[in-house]
Amino acid sequence: MKLLVDMNLSPRWIGLLVNAGIEAEHWSTLGEKNAPDSKIMAYASANDYVVLTHDLDFSAILAATHGKKPSVVQIRAEDVSPDVIGLQVIAALRQMASELENGALLTVDPNRTRMRLLPFQLRTGDEA
Template identity: 35%
Template sequence: MRLIADENISWRLIKLIPHWSILPSNEIKCERRLTDFMIWEYAKANNYTVLTFDEDFSELQNLLSYPPKIIWLRTGNVSTSEIASLLLKYEKRIEAFLTDDESGIYEIHG
């Protein structure tokens, strides 16, 4: 599972789910502030799934299709440990989503 976490998701998530491959978007080398489109393009070029709270990625997918796939956290303001718990709770469903060629977005409500 290769995920790129949008900038509004704490890098501390990596420590809470160490068996997942999560790249914080702030580790993408860029000369200026990253935009959602730049994260999208990086994820597409490097075979990552975008992990985000941001509706903008859903809109990008509506315009550009997929890849990349999106895991959209629709939880409101929750702690990093709560995010980790939700992701682990839905781990099997997320794995199934990532192998499903018919789906481009997986929404997690909390």
């Protein structure tokens, strides 16, 4: 699994992830710092990355496009520093690795981890 760390997370995430044996790149080393989320998603999809972010827009893009890739890992915490929630994120990545390889939205917050497989399925009453 390769992770693409979004601009809204510190580049310090790279050291933590690499030390845990997870290949990772920060978007600031790959593309324009002000690139729209759609461009980051397209790059991640074309290059087989999983996006690590604190931004809810990525899950909205997946929902709107009914996308199957790239997988997205959202950190939902007030303090998103790797020192605070990093070990929990790494544990979740390892536990859900096969689902992330196949397409999933993984949400990690201090109290729990949730996963939804991609593409999102419409529920009764949802509009297509």
